[in-house]
Amino acid sequence: MKRKHIYNIIFFGFIFFLFTPYGLSTKSKLTQGLLYLKGKVISPSLKKQDERSQVGNFDINFKGVFNANDTNLNTLKGKVIFINHWATWCGPCRAEMPSLANLYQDYGERVQFMFLTNDPKKAIDRYYKTNKFNFPTYQPTSRLPDELNTNTLPATFIIDKNGAVVLEEFGPADWNTNQIRALLDKLLH
Secondary structure, X not given: OOHHHHHHHHXXXXXXXXXXHHHHHHHHHHHHHHOEEOOEEOOOOOOOHHHOEEOXXXXXXXXXXXXXXXXXXXXXXXOOEEEEEOOOOOHHXXXXXXXHHHHHHHHOOOOEEEEEOOOOHHHHHHHHHHHOXXXXXXXXXXXXXXXXXXXXXXXXXXXXOOOEEEEEEEOOOOOOOHHXXXXXXXXXO
16 A cells, blocks of 8 residues: 555544544543643642632523432522533543542532533433443523633532632543542531
């Protein structure tokens, strides 16, 4: 075969891998590996007190699609809220899910976790069943306030009991760290 044909095969194989579900599992494992650079865990950072924004509108409706009932964010006022925007087709989202599962297992009774997605229920059910996840998952049915609205996946927000966004992270991260656990413990007291 000519060199040109070999390059074309490699190129189209790479494109096939990048943009089809066949490469999704491998891409999420690669992303998960990238969460650890030179032995250092990539961990989200806390916002400084003067940089924190208040959630202006808590009157947001959510449809419960997995392990959750329909709700309004108003019912969670005064509680610590952990919001994660994700999708089943998003490799970086998949990469951070195991660390989120560990955090949810330990804090799910005390922190209000909300996993937000626009994926169809069937895709969510299949993904959770395969991975043995049971996150409370919702679809917004109202417009999210600017403080929580994003087009980036994954994106995570932690809101304190007073409605201030104390942490926002755009992109995958290791959520099961001592730093995040210390933050949640502090916010809960």
